[in-house]
Amino acid sequence: xxxxxxxxxxxxxxxxxxxxxxxxxxVVYSFNAxxxxxxxxxxxxxxxxxxxQNKDFLNAAWxxxxxxxxxxxxxxxxxxxxxxxxxRAGRFPGRTLFSGMIYAPLVMPEVITGxxxxxxxxxxxxxxxxxxxxxxxxxxAMCYVSVVVSSRLVSFDQSLEEAALDLGxxxxxxxxxxxxxxxxxxxxxxxxxxFTLSLxxxxxxxxxxxxxxxxxxxxVFSAVRLGVSPEINALSTIMIGIVTFGVITASLISKHxxxxxxxxxxxxERSA
Amino acid sequence: xxxxxxxxFPYVWLLALFLIPFAIVFKISLSDAAIARPPYLPLLxxxxxxxxxxxxxxxxxxxxxxFLTEDDLYWKAYLSSLKIAFxxxxxxxxxxxxxxxxxxxxxxxWRPTLLMLIILPFWTxxxxxxxxWKGILSNEGVLNQALLGLGVINEPLTxxxxxxxxxxxxxxxxxxxxxxxxxxxxxxxxxxxxxxAEDLGCSKIQAFWLVTFPLSRGGVLAGCFLVFIxxxxxxxxxxxxxxxxxxxxxxxxxEEFFANRDWPVASAVAVILLLILIVPIVLFQLxxxxxxxxxx
Numbered sequence: 169x170x171x172x173x174x175x176x177x178x179x180x181x182x183x184x185x186x187x188x189x190x191x192x193x194x195v196v197y198s199f200n201a202x203x204x205x206x207x208x209x210x211x212x213x214x215x216x217x218x219x220x221q222n223k224d225f226l227n228a229a230w231x232x233x234x235x236x237x238x239x240x241x242x243x244x245x246x247x248x249x250x251x252x253x254x255x256r257a258g259r260f261p262g263r264t265l266f267s268g269m270i271y272a273p274l275v276m277p278e279v280i281t282g283x284x285x286x287x288x289x290x291x292x293x294x295x296x297x298x299x300x301x302x303x304x305x306x307x308x309a310m311c312y313v314s315v316v317v318s319s320r321l322v323s324f325d326q327s328l329e330e331a332a333l334d335l336g337x338x339x340x341x342x343x344x345x346x347x348x349x350x351x352x353x354x355x356x357x358x359x360x361x362x363f364t365l366s367l368x369x370x371x372x373x374x375x376x377x378x379x380x381x382x383x384x385x386x387x388v389f390s391a392v393r394l395g396v397s398p399e400i401n402a403l404s405t406i407m408i409g410i411v412t413f414g415v416i417t418a419s420l421i422s423k424h425x426x427x428x429x430x431x432x433x434x435x436x437e438r439s440a
Numbered sequence: 441x442x443x444x445x446x447x448x449f450p451y452v453w454l455l456a457l458f459l460i461p462f463a464i465v466f467k468i469s470l471s472d473a474a475i476a477r478p479p480y481l482p483l484l485x486x487x488x489x490x491x492x493x494x495x496x497x498x499x500x501x502x503x504x505x506x507f508l509t510e511d512d513l514y515w516k517a518y519l520s521s522l523k524i525a526f527x528x529x530x531x532x533x534x535x536x537x538x539x540x541x542x543x544x545x546x547x548x549x550w551r552p553t554l555l556m557l558i559i560l561p562f563w564t565x566x567x568x569x570x571x572x573w574k575g576i577l578s579n580e581g582v583l584n585q586a587l588l589g590l591g592v593i594n595e596p597l598t599x600x601x602x603x604x605x606x607x608x609x610x611x612x613x614x615x616x617x618x619x620x621x622x623x624x625x626x627x628x629x630x631x632x633x634x635x636x637a638e639d640l641g642c643s644k645i646q647a648f649w650l651v652t653f654p655l656s657r658g659g660v661l662a663g664c665f666l667v668f669i670x671x672x673x674x675x676x677x678x679x680x681x682x683x684x685x686x687x688x689x690x691x692x693x694x695e696e697f698f699a700n701r702d703w704p705v706a707s708a709v710a711v712i713l714l715l716i717l718i719v720p721i722v723l724f725q726l727x728x729x730x731x732x733x734x735x736x
Contacts, residue, residue, distance in 0.1 A: 172547060173545070176542035177542070180546070186612070191564070191569070246453055252446065275669050275721050278690075280693075280714060283710055288457070306457075368567065385565070388571070396571075404565070407568060412560065414563070415559070
């Protein structure tokens with residue numbers, strides 16, 4: 169019997185207030201007519217107007233979306249392959265090194281990852297720009313994807329793959345027709361995770377970027393270094409809005425599928 | 441053949457873009473900056489074979505590391521990063537445990553929503569969440585306005601650009617990393633154990649310390665490492681919320697690289713940072729393994 173006490177209720181209320189009040193304040197002040205944070209000068213959407221007229225921000229946003237799209241797509245392919253290798257390929261020479269290289273970037277400080285990649289790009293004479301940022305983001309994001317995908321691969325029944333092989337599938341067909349549909353939710357959430365990580369990254373992008381490839385976090389960082397800017401509040405509000413919408417939609421969809429699945433299972437039991 | 445290609449592709453990618461870059465950092469940390477830009481001496485001449493390799497090794501030295509020990513800025517920054525990481529982990533645990541406990545005790549139908557509310561900040565930009573505190577903590581910020589308005593204080597508190605602001609920023613952004621593992625440990629807890637403890641004469645508080653807390657220890661440790669390890673190398677929080685007095689090694693490395701352009705020293709800073717991190721990372725791995733075995 170669970171007892172939900174007043175203490176539990178208070179700590180939840182205070183905890184969630186702590187998590188959400190700063191973001192609510194940020195959103196509220198994006199609608200402030202005054203440039204100063206101190207003065208509430210009435211409701212206005214003028215900062216949104218200024219934001220959309222600021223070419224620099226729009227360019228940076230476009231660069232960021234391109235980088236995130238390509239990096240997360242490459243990272244999903246590579247990360248899924250890596251997960252499959254880790255879970256299914258059995259023993260091969262250098263396996264320990266391989267799994268070490270998958271897990272190490274997850275705990276590696278971003279400043280070190282960024283520095284080392286920059287020194288590599290300079291060492292091989294690759295001009296820094298959007299391509300180098302994509303390479304860098306693909307590398308750290310593929311590790312997150314492979315962790316997400318391998319946790320799903322571990323939990324599913326390998327005999328399904330074996331059955332497909334017995335029935336005459338080539339290994340690739342077995343992967344495409346059996347494995348991939350089962351791990352698809354993990355692959356999709358891996359892609360989303362990689363996309364968000366790339367959108368969000370400041371440090372690695374600062375090290376690996378070059379002229380003409382300024383990403384949005386770099387732009388935001390240099391704008392807010394010295395103080396609060398209402399345009400950035402407006403930009404943040406838009407981003408918080410998109411994320412909130414996305415997360416709520418995703419959780420509604422997964423709830424819906426869970427309910428549907430439960431109903432189908434019950435129907436199957438009844439007909440049996 | 442297919443199997444080989446499947447292994448080789450991600451393997452080569454990681455070798456080329458993770459391991460080799462790190463070897464380069466290590467090598468440059470032992471080199472001298474001739475004219476503060478590449479190439480760094482000595483160069484490895486593969487054409488000269490083994491002799492070339494020996495000549496290469498002979499030229500490497502620990503000069504940059506000696507420099508780090510002589511300038512007290514660096515070891516102060518390492519120590520202060522460890523200190524800030526330690527205390528912010530303790531504070532985050534203090535704030536996060538009651539939240540995770542409340543979530544685990546909440547009625548079943550609330551839990552998916554509560555979980556979503558904890559995960560939502562994960563998907564929101566880290567930079568924006570740190571930036572949000574700038575407007576709150578500044579001298580004319582929302583917090584000072586509110587406290588002045590309520591008459592609690594007579595003049596604004598200076599919080600922004602101090603270590604206090606850094607602590608607030610860290611606790612705020614890393615809180616979900618603490619709450620989630622503790623929650624997942626507490627959620628599995630069998631309530632009948634608590635009932636048994638109380639039947640046997642424990643008070644509620646005793647039952648908590650003797651039963652609940654020890655059983656959530658794996659989650660607590662995991663949460664602590666998930667906060668402690670990344671905070672040591674943190675860059676964004678100290679540079680946005682901290683002041684000139686905030687010494688953190690991630691910030692020093694970034695500045696050493698971009699402002700002073702001293703690459704060999706920046707590389708040596710990175711190598712030592714990694715050596716410091718090895719201990720907590722290994723402990724974290726051991727803790728995760730132990731938990732996985734316990735679940736089996």
